[in-house]
Amino acid sequence: MSVDRDQVLRAAAALLSRKSTATMDEVARAAGIGRATLHRHFAGREALVRALEELGIREFEAALDAARLDDGTAEEALRRLVAGVEPVAGLLSFLVTENQLFEGEVNEGWSRLDARVSALFRRGQERGEFRFDLTPAWLTEALYGLVGTCAWAVQDGRVAGKDFQYMIVELLLGGARRSVEK
Amino acid sequence: MSVDRDQVLRAAAALLSRKSTATMDEVARAAGIGRATLHRHFAGREALVRALEELGIREFEAALDAARLDDGTAEEALRRLVAGVEPVAGLLSFLVTENQLFEGEVNEGWSRLDARVSALFRRGQERGEFRFDLTPAWLTEALYGLVGTCAWAVQDGRVAGKDFQYMIVELLLGGARRSVEK
DNA sequence: TTCATATGAGACATTTTTGTCTCATGGGGG
DNA sequence: CCCCCATGAGACAAAAATGTCTCATATGAA
Numbered sequence: 090m091s092v093d094r095d096q097v098l099r100a101a102a103a104l105l106s107r108k109s110t111a112t113m114d115e116v117a118r119a120a121g122i123g124r125a126t127l128h129r130h131f132a133g134r135e136a137l138v139r140a141l142e143e144l145g146i147r148e149f150e151a152a153l154d155a156a157r158l159d160d161g162t163a164e165e166a167l168r169r170l171v172a173g174v175e176p177v178a179g180l181l182s183f184l185v186t187e188n189q190l191f192e193g194e195v196n197e198g199w200s201r202l203d204a205r206v207s208a209l210f211r212r213g214q215e216r217g218e219f220r221f222d223l224t225p226a227w228l229t230e231a232l233y234g235l236v237g238t239c240a241w242a243v244q245d246g247r248v249a250g251k252d253f254q255y256m257i258v259e260l261l262l263g264g265a266r267r268s269v270e271k
Numbered sequence: 272m273s274v275d276r277d278q279v280l281r282a283a284a285a286l287l288s289r290k291s292t293a294t295m296d297e298v299a300r301a302a303g304i305g306r307a308t309l310h311r312h313f314a315g316r317e318a319l320v321r322a323l324e325e326l327g328i329r330e331f332e333a334a335l336d337a338a339r340l341d342d343g344t345a346e347e348a349l350r351r352l353v354a355g356v357e358p359v360a361g362l363l364s365f366l367v368t369e370n371q372l373f374e375g376e377v378n379e380g381w382s383r384l385d386a387r388v389s390a391l392f393r394r395g396q397e398r399g400e401f402r403f404d405l406t407p408a409w410l411t412e413a414l415y416g417l418v419g420t421c422a423w424a425v426q427d428g429r430v431a432g433k434d435f436q437y438m439i440v441e442l443l444l445g446g447a448r449r450s451v452e453k
Numbered sequence: 454t455t456c457a458t459a460t461g462a463g464a465c466a467t468t469t470t471t472g473t474c475t476c477a478t479g480g481g482g483g
Numbered sequence: 484c485c486c487c488c489a490t491g492a493g494a495c496a497a498a499a500a501t502g503t504c505t506c507a508t509a510t511g512a513a
Contacts, residue, residue, distance in 0.1 A: 091488095091489065091490090092489080092490080107371060107372065108291075108372055109290075109291050109292055110291055110292050112469085112470060112471085113470075113471065113472090114470085114471095122490080122491085123490065123491040123492065123493095124471095124472095124491085124492090124493095125473090125474090125490075125491065125492075125493090126489080126490055126491070128471090128472065128473080129489080129490085132472090133471075133472070134470095134471075134472095164448070189289060189423055189427070210447070213447070217449060218448065218449060219447045219448065219449055220441075220445070220447055220448070220449050222437075222441065223438065223441060223442055223447055224430070224438075226424070226429050226430065227421075227424065227429070227430050227434075227438050227442070228442075228447055230420050230421070230423075230424045230429060230430070231417060231420060231421075231438075231442055233420070234416045234417055234419065234420030235413060235416055235417070237416065238412050238413060238415070238416030239409075239412070239413075241371055241412075242408070242409065242412045245371070247408045247409070247412060248406070248408065248409050248412070252409075255404075256405065256406075256409050256413075259402075259404065259405060259446075260405055260409070260410075260413055260443070260446065261442070261446060261447055262446045262447050262448045263402070263446040263448055264441075264442065264443060264444045264445040264446030264447075264448075265392070265395070265401045265402055265405055265410055265443055265444050265446075266346070266400065266401065266402070266444045266445055266446075267399060267400060267401055267402050268450050273458095273459065273460090273510095273511095274459080274460085294499090294500065294501090295500075295501065295502090296500085296501095304460080304461085305460065305461040305462065305463095306461090306462090306463095306501095306502095307460075307461065307462075307463085307503090307504090308459080308460060308461070310501090310502065310503080311459080311460085314502090315501075315502070316500095316501075316502095
């Protein structure tokens with residue numbers, strides 16, 4: 090009977106990250122509820138977006154914690170991170186887009202998480218695992234971009250869902266080039 | 272005195288690819304013209320979007336032609352493509368987003384261009400340059416994603432403009448991992 | 454200089470979206 | 484079994500965006 094708030098937010102993120110012009114009515118239908126109910130749970134569109142941000146940050150932070158970015162090799166940590174991020178891809182994608190908007194001041198919570206991802210890549214560089222000519226900032230952005238892209242590709246059936254982690258990590262770490270050692 | 276149509280479209284793409292909820296008024300101001308003038312040149316928002324798609328397809332096609340995707344190694348061709356795509360990154364990014372929208376039927380022109388990029392990656396695989404475990408479809412999507420991501424990162428100052436091509440091609444081809452031969 | 458014309462600003466009507474409300478319904482807990 | 488209460492549907496008003504129009508102005512060409 091009662092609506093699952095998080096499930097609604099997930100559906101909203103999945104829709105809004107692809108079509109940010111979607112109306113409240115479209116969001117409600119995408120979540121399988123009535124517009125009135127959507128308004129009962131979120132005061133308005135802005136409140137919905139803020140709730141989306143909060144949940145996204147919370148879940149992304151949990152994924153970062155669970156990935157234990159400081160343990161083992163950076164590559165292993167990255168693999169754990171991508172695995173943990175998969176179920177949150179829609180929210181993360183929304184979060185990235187939202188924080189790319191120049192106008193709105195960047196969410197403090199977001200930049201903290203951003204820094205943790207960046208630190209992972211820096212650690213990989215310092216360990217000699219990752220290249221130095223690709224900056225941590227760029228690798229961070231690229232990771233977000235690939236996660237969003239792959240999530241879309243999976244939804245549209247261009248990439249098999251089971252390949253999500255593999256496609257992202259392999260491309261990000263190894264690249265498309267067939268190197269001699271492979 | 273007279274407005275440069277293409278320049279307006281470029282400004283619109285740059286804005287709309289980041290904030291697709293932007294108002295016609297915001298688009299007009301971003302292009303440095305009045306709202307009335309924007310309406311004089313494009314019958315409405317839908318007409319603007321269609322014009323954006325047309326220009327994007329035209330320019331992307333020109334970039335594909337100029338890159339001579341069938342000449343030399345696939346890697347060289349990809350480098351030429353990314354170089355040629357740089358000035359059109361905003362339009363391309365808009366185009367990708369627009370054609371990811373499930374609802375609207377995919378633009379025929381777009382899928383033709385999409386197939387050309389895909390064919391480049393397939394050629395690379397057949398030549399033994401690229402890995403087989405990353406599908407051409409995924410590499411294509413990833414290229415679009417990285418181009419959009421990098422264009423944003425440059426605009427926000429997180430990546431230096433002069434590194435645009437390098438960051439994209441190196442990541443896409445070589446990946447972040449420091450391989451033995453480097 | 455003079456004229457034709459494209460422009461910006463802004464008023465205005467229309468349409469779309471948003472936000473609020475009521476009411477009937479149905480599922481779940483007591 | 485019955486009642487409570489969250490829900491969906493839809494009516495409605497308010498707000499926002501869109502599209503059209505007029506008019507004064509400025510630019511570029513003749």
